[in-house]
Amino acid sequence: NAGVTQTPKFQVLKTGQSMTLQCAQDMNHNSMYWYRQDPGMGLRLIYYSASEGTTDKGEVPNGYNVSRLNKREFSLRLESAAPSQTSVYFCASSEGGPGANVLTFGAGSRLTVL
Amino acid sequence: GIQVEQSPPDLILQEGANSTLRCNFSDSVNNLQWFHQNPWGQLINLFYIPSGTKQNGRLSATTVATERYSLLYISSSQTTDSGVYFCAVDTGGFKTIFGAGTRLFVKA
Numbered sequence: 744n745a746g747v748t749q750t751p752k753f754q755v756l757k758t759g760q761s762m763t764l765q766c767a768q769d770m771n772h773n774s775m776y777w778y779r780q781d782p783g784m785g786l787r788l789i790y791y792s793a794s795e796g797t798t799d800k801g802e803v804p805n806g807y808n809v810s811r812l813n814k815r816e817f818s819l820r821l822e823s824a825a826p827s828q829t830s831v832y833f834c835a836s837s838e839g840g841p842g843a844n845v846l847t848f849g850a851g852s853r854l855t856v857l
Numbered sequence: 858g859i860q861v862e863q864s865p866p867d868l869i870l871q872e873g874a875n876s877t878l879r880c881n882f883s884d885s886v887n888n889l890q891w892f893h894q895n896p897w898g899q900l901i902n903l904f905y906i907p908s909g910t911k912q913n914g915r916l917s918a919t920t921v922a923t924e925r926y927s928l929l930y931i932s933s934s935q936t937t938d939s940g941v942y943f944c945a946v947d948t949g950g951f952k953t954i955f956g957a958g959t960r961l962f963v964k965a
Binding site for chain 2: 774776778783784785786788793799801802831833839844845847848850851
């Protein structure tokens, strides 16, 4: 099992460009999440999808959009990238539901916006 | 929203030493998890421990929910224990909130 797979692993953008980070999980999990990690800080929740067909805002949703394409896939889109969005992005999944939110993370995607 | 504070922020150990990492949270929580982020950035779930005590090899964790804290014990530390340890909580629902982490370096 691959677990949680993120692509790309590295990306450099210019200010104003758009891009989509892809995430797929093969554990039949119901819930998926996007976090960002900045130096010296913990992870901050951007968006999450409790189940297929639903998405909700996390702590820092501004400047991002998400799509839960199907049960396996959850993408994160930056429509007009800004230098403040330079970060490492992590996708995670969990079975979901009370007592079943153990998070499994992907390897991360390092994004630099110039 | 709920606040999660971890201490100490940085810790340097000699290989073989023991250590205790602390996580305080400002409100009642449904669940608490401990993660290890290795020097290559990979995040591994260590414990899912809303209350009580769990052990896994040289690591153990205790959560006292009524007093709003959790402790992670590392015994006989090894260089491979280096990295950042995160505490993460949720108050029900799907928003899991992370602390800022404890950065551990174990010297050979």
